[in-house]
Amino acid sequence: MASAAGVRPLPVKRLRHPLIGTLALAVGIVVILPVLSLAFVALSGTGEDWPHLIANVLPGATRTTLALLAMVAALTSIAGVACAWAVVAYDFPFRRILSWALVLPLAVPPYLAAYAFGEFFHYQGPVQSLVRAIFGFETIRDYWFPDIRSTWGTAFVLASVLYPYVYLTTRIVFLMQGRNIADVARTLGASPARVFWRVLLPVARPAIVAGVALVLMETINDIGAAEYFGVRTLTVAVYTTWLNRGSLEGGAQIAILMLVLVLLLLVAEQWARRRQRFHSGRGTHLKVHPPRTALKGWRRFALPAAVSLPILSGFGVPITIFGQYASRRLEQFVSPDVASAFLNSLMTASLTAIFTVVIALFLLNAQRLSKGRAMAATVRLASVGYALPGGILGLGLLFVLARFDNSLDTFARAWFGFSTGLLLTGSAAAVIIACTIRFVALAEGAVRSGMEKLPGSLDEAARSLGKTPAQSAASVLLPLLKPAILTAAVLVFVDTVKELSATILLRPFGFSTLATHVYENASRGVPEEGAVAAIVIIITAMVPVVLLSGALVRDAEASL
Structure with missing residues (x-):
């Protein structure tokens, strides 16, 4: 009888199809092309704008941007971590409701929150009206009230709607590891405060850093809130330099400076997460969740009240203000302008979701089959678009599309005697291309998380039955990846509906989405x-x- 040890496993074939590798590389080049174009335009400038930019624009805009980033990072870290630990570690009334309600502000775009807070804290708004009614003030000269239209006000508004990024990533870590580690630390005599500061925060640091990095990316990308509040960030400076001074080169140069800032943020995130390794809970973990601490007395009601504050700020204020205004304009729900904007948003978001999911599936399946470093690097290159602020991406893509349209028009005139005009520049297709480039990383991350849960032997098993790689992907992988694919499509759809920066730059005349309709x-x-x-x-x-x-959360709890 042959020994099992003498049986040699069949070698696993790597994918050697040059067309797939070429197509994957083409996707990566398309993603990075707007950045290369932007750098080319920035370097081609004469430099005549630099004296004005250095003297009047860059110092103030850079200081304001850095101060805004610091304040938003601090506020979102405090709110996200505190709320995550509260709903995981303690038992109090309405805990389950509050645990999912804490993500509601993520549905509110920053520019909508800015408009709502501007009205909420306006002289005629409910807050100042209540102050005057209580203390008997008659005019604004009778009392002092903080100005929401400031850097700190912008930071507060952005933090109110962006803290769920930190909350979600930190909460999952606390669910999977935090409570178990805390129980062990308490058995050794550590106080709850010491456990939190000395044990739990170091454990959650990679998740906190990842969430804050996403928050800062969105902060840099913001234009609506900063412009509405009159805060001159670098993003606002790109638009004003281009539109008010008529200098594309100057705007491109500021955009390159912003891109350097984004890269520094990414490097800082990787540095902060270096050498962080954690044990992943598997079958050796007890299936019974560690008990939450039951609060008593006034703390039983104080904690849910405190946890409710971020929800009321980031979701309650916008939905109340816009709900009141909308209730007086019910006829607009069937108005042609809103209907057209809704259909445009639906079309843009749907096509973007389809394109990004298809590209993500193609890239990840190619990487899964090839298992080579070159393909892994190509997939990573195609995922850098999410790190690009929408304004930078839109400006760079505008140059690329204009060059493409002009070259095609010149060719058509020379060889066929007619003009093609501008096919992509200033079209809805340009908006879809920009959103696809920016959000393909979002789809790739969601699909990858589902693909990593599948055993690698699926491909070999399918091919041992005579299936080609394409047939294996269609008949085996796609049915198993349906939840991940749906998640990816939903994420991209939601972000595209909220997207404003790139849409403002690239949309055609008369083309409005819901976001640009509100912005206008x-x-x-x-x-x-x-x-x-x-x-x-x-x-x-x-x-x-x-x-x-x-x-x-269900996925995190299932892994305990």
Whole structure:
């Protein structure tokens, strides 16, 4: 009888199809091309704008941007970590409801929150009206009230809607490891405060850093909130230099400076997460969850009240303000302008979701089959788009599309005697291309998380039955990846509906999405006229965000 040890496993073939590798590389080049184009335009400038930029724009805009980033990082870290630990470690009334309600602000785009807070803290708004009613003040000269239209006000608004990034990533770590480690530390005599500061925060640091990195990316990408509050960040400076001074080169140069700042953030994130390794809970863990600490007395009601504050700020204020305005404009729900903006948003978001998911599936399946470093690097290159602020990506893509259209028009005139005009520049296709480039990393991450749970032997088993790689992917992988694919499509759809920066730059004349419809009204000083579109955006994003949060937490608890 042959020994089992003498049986040699069949060698696993690597994918050697040059067409797939070429297509994957082409995707990576398309993603990075706007950045290369932006650098080329920035370097081609004469430099005549630099004296003005250095003297009047860059110092103030850079200081403001850095201060804004620091304040947003601090506020989101405090709110996200505190809320995550509260709902994981303690038992109090409405804990389950609050645990998923804490993600609701993620459905509110920052520019909508800015418009809502501007109205909420306005002289005629509910807060100042209440102050005057209580203390008997008659005019603004009778009392002092903080100005929301400031750097700190912008930071507060951004933190109110962006803290769920930190909350979600930190909560999952606390669910999977934090409570077990805390129980061990308490058995050794450590106080709850010491356990939290000396044990839990170091454990959760990679998750906190990852969440804060996402928050800072969104902060740099923001233009609506900063512009509405009159805060001159680098993103606002790109637009004002280009549009007000008519200098594309100057705007490109500021955009390159922003890109350097983004790269520094990414490097800082990788450095902060260096040498961090954690044990992943598997079958050796007890299936019974460690008990939460039951609160008594006034703490039983104080903690849920404190946890509710971020929800009321990031979701309650916007939905209340826009809900009141929309209730007086119910006819706008069937108005042609809002209907057109909704259909444009639906079309843009749907096509972007389809394209990003298809590209992500193609790249990851190619990497799964090839198992080579070159393919892994190509997939990583195709994922850098999410690190690019929408304004930078839109500006760089504008140059690329204009060069493409002009070259095609020149060729058509020379060889066929007719003009093609501008095919992509200033078209809805340009908006879809920009969103696809930016969010393909989002789809890739969601699909990868599902693919990593599948055993690697699936491919070999399918091919041993005579299936080609394409047949194996279609008949085996796709059915198993349906939840991950749906998650990826939902994430991209929601982010595309909320996207503003790139859409403003690239959209054609007369093409409005829900986001630009709200932005246009706010720019004219009448944000209430965009209330119906704002409500539609929030509702469109709210349901998928809540479902995704529940799925993430269920997945984390299942791994305990």
